[in-house]
Amino acid sequence: MLELRNVDTYYGNIQALKGISIDVNEGEIVTLIGANGAGKSTTLMTICGVTPPRSGEIYFKGTPIHKMPTDKIVAMGLVQVPEGRRIFPNMSVLENLEMGTFLRRDKSEIQKDIDYAFDLFPILAQRRSQMGGTLSGGEQQMLAISRALMARPQVLLLDEPSLGLAPLIIKQIFEIIKKINQEQKTTVFLVEQNANQALKLADRGYVMENGRITLTDTAENLLDNEQVREAYLGL
Amino acid sequence: MEYFLELSSSGLVRGSIYALIALGYTMVYGIIQLINFAHGEIYMIGAFVALIVSGVLTIYGFSGVSILILAGLIAVIYAAAYGYTLEKIAYRPLRNAPRLSPLISAIGMSLFLQNYVLLAQTPDFLPFPALIPDFDFMEPIAHIMGSAELVILVTSAVSMVALTVLIKYTRIGKAMRATQQDMTMARLVGVNVDNVISTTFIIGSVLAAIGGVLVGSYIGQINFYIGFMAGVKAFTAAVLGGIGNIPGAVLGAMVLGLTEAYAAGYISSAYEDVFAFGVLVLILILRPSGLLGKAVTQKV
Ligand SMILES: Nc1ncnc2c1ncn2[C@@H]1O[C@H](COP(=O)(O)OP(=O)(O)OP(=O)(O)O)[C@@H](O)[C@H]1O
Ligand SMILES: [Mg+2]
Numbered sequence: 001m002l003e004l005r006n007v008d009t010y011y012g013n014i015q016a017l018k019g020i021s022i023d024v025n026e027g028e029i030v031t032l033i034g035a036n037g038a039g040k041s042t043t044l045m046t047i048c049g050v051t052p053p054r055s056g057e058i059y060f061k062g063t064p065i066h067k068m069p070t071d072k073i074v075a076m077g078l079v080q081v082p083e084g085r086r087i088f089p090n091m092s093v094l095e096n097l098e099m100g101t102f103l104r105r106d107k108s109e110i111q112k113d114i115d116y117a118f119d120l121f122p123i124l125a126q127r128r129s130q131m132g133g134t135l136s137g138g139e140q141q142m143l144a145i146s147r148a149l150m151a152r153p154q155v156l157l158l159d160e161p162s163l164g165l166a167p168l169i170i171k172q173i174f175e176i177i178k179k180i181n182q183e184q185k186t187t188v189f190l191v192e193q194n195a196n197q198a199l200k201l202a203d204r205g206y207v208m209e210n211g212r213i214t215l216t217d218t219a220e221n222l223l224d225n226e227q228v229r230e231a232y233l234g235l
Numbered sequence: 236m237e238y239f240l241e242l243s244s245s246g247l248v249r250g251s252i253y254a255l256i257a258l259g260y261t262m263v264y265g266i267i268q269l270i271n272f273a274h275g276e277i278y279m280i281g282a283f284v285a286l287i288v289s290g291v292l293t294i295y296g297f298s299g300v301s302i303l304i305l306a307g308l309i310a311v312i313y314a315a316a317y318g319y320t321l322e323k324i325a326y327r328p329l330r331n332a333p334r335l336s337p338l339i340s341a342i343g344m345s346l347f348l349q350n351y352v353l354l355a356q357t358p359d360f361l362p363f364p365a366l367i368p369d370f371d372f373m374e375p376i377a378h379i380m381g382s383a384e385l386v387i388l389v390t391s392a393v394s395m396v397a398l399t400v401l402i403k404y405t406r407i408g409k410a411m412r413a414t415q416q417d418m419t420m421a422r423l424v425g426v427n428v429d430n431v432i433s434t435t436f437i438i439g440s441v442l443a444a445i446g447g448v449l450v451g452s453y454i455g456q457i458n459f460y461i462g463f464m465a466g467v468k469a470f471t472a473a474v475l476g477g478i479g480n481i482p483g484a485v486l487g488a489m490v491l492g493l494t495e496a497y498a499a500g501y502i503s504s505a506y507e508d509v510f511a512f513g514v515l516v517l518i519l520i521l522r523p524s525g526l527l528g529k530a531v532t533q534k535v
Contacts, residue, residue, distance in 0.1 A: 048423060050422060075425055091412065099413050102424045151424065
């Protein structure tokens, strides 16, 4: 469904991605784990055309997207929940959700999806008129995921949704990701430093170090892998 | 008392014109953090286009209000085209350059447009026809507020209300707000940020051109340099109100216009600029981010 082939991405002269190849199949949850600065966020921004690759190809359902502008990529159904949530601070919860529907034409269906989001995260319904910038970290993460769902993604790209959240909230968020994957048949590509939780949730995983993919396997095997256990699971 | 009202009315008129121009500065700054130094020139070009068009229309036998509306409309379209092109050729190629580069480009464009009009037209002041008619119903208060002043106030107010509605409720308005708050995230929800930036320049230029046409008709003469001084004042107003903040620009413009009018009326017109910039300095000492500007804080 989503294929990266030998992708190189640069920030000026600094090469952040060094020939990475990744496949995400329809219906899967695939995770990308790695240490700080490995290039995980860059991978997602490259897929979305925010930092386009200098060389290599990216295909979405067979269509090359590595030269497309971000809005066209989003229109195809690749929707990202970026690192740090990036809630629009001076828009209310409801307005943030509406921004998620920016490219949709089926206005009549939108209310249904807003209800679905409020169903997943009831706290957002209570906060619907509150400004995004004043929400707590956990609430912002819930809103960020909901905003992405408003676009009816085919592939949901999540960048460290657990970052800075309490264990209980993390558990809740991960359960919801699973639920979205199962109920909405949304393919999920999950970037995480929280390797243990991510691998428990995912079908397959990729390990990234210094801009390279160094390992890939089923999530189960990665959880048992000596190297992974040492480097990322602290075991 | 009457003198005070007269000064207030002239202060509000000045303020309205500053506001029409200041909105362009503040909207562009809010979205791409660029001070568009060439913005005053768009206002000047708007006035020149209106002057030329009204000359032509007079020859064809049009009169009064119909000239004002047609000339205004054409001036606005021209200014929009200039604003759009300005962004496209002078700023867009420098989108990822260091911040100083587009600023220098902006100063260059300002000088270029001034000299272009100077060469294409004339260095002298040209008389601008009084396109705004005298209304009978304004007769009783004409010594406080004339018809032209009323038209300026009403036109500015209507323009600002229209802008507010556009930004608050329309699709492009929401895209503008999203881009202003977080450009990368706006992209990620599917906003075409290039279109938003172009639209912002177009809207700013339209408002400035409306100001240019009104001022030309009100003052009665224009030259290639009027955009520079008006631009400096409007930029001051935008900073006074909090650069990037739309209601702030309007408030700042009114404070500036009234200060100038009172200073000119009660002290001496030679001192109006001293007071105008004095107020700017004072407010920036007390509130460094401007009247309505927010101190820069970021919640992570
Ligand atoms: N805007 C930028 N300009 C220059 N270098 C950058 C930029 N953004 C990221 N980098 C560099 O690219 C590399 C990869 O960064 P990236 O943010 O993709 O890492 P990450 O795996 O997401 O890390 P983290 O887990 O800390 O979020 C890092 O070395 C980083 O310093
Ligand atoms: Mg990251």
